[in-house]
Amino acid sequence: MQETRVITQQRNNKLTVANIITVSRLVMLPVIVYFLLQDQRTIAFIIMLISLLSDGIDGYVARKFNQETELGKMLDPLCDKICLAVILITLLLINSIPIWIVILIIIRDVLIIVGSYIVLKQKSIVLTSNLFGKITGIIFGAIILAYTLNLRQVGLIFLYLSIPAIIGSFILYTHRYFKVLKGA
Secondary structure: OOOOOOOOOOHHHHHHHHHHHHHHHHHHHHHHHHHHOOOOHHHHHHHHHHHHHHHHHHHHHHHHOOOOOHHHHHHHHHHHHHHHHHHHHHHOOOOOOHHHHHHHHHHHHHHHHHHHHHHHHHHEEEEEEEEHHHHHHHHHHHHHHHHHHHHHHHHHHHHHHHHHHHHHHHHHHHHHHHHHHOOO
């Protein structure tokens, strides 16, 4: 089971290079939104691609240089979900993506955040992403990149590919939440 006990030692919650890379995604977010709103989709796409690539780099740096922290384990998925939601809402506001896609993805992420918060508060455990969650995240990245470039048909293909991953990750997250909460 991929879970980590929360360590309350201050030294484990320091801001590392890996955590700075994670936070950089939030710094890039207003720039992405600005270029989307200005209909500068190619520039928004390039910055979005850099942001998505940094999501893999921060984890690699954390593991490679022994910089894994409890802060990073919470910050990374939270930054991912914030960035995804803001970009989806921006794409919706500029009429580039159907509302049902935005609602589906945001509801899934809100449920994961709420479940993670409950587990953290009740059991002091940070649950890390599962394989289906990582696959779903990659597909979500492809969806927003496709819609950013107005490739609606490609975006829909990725959306349909994401449905089994959404269902699988949600079932696995729910199972893990209940298992941890029951103390099993």
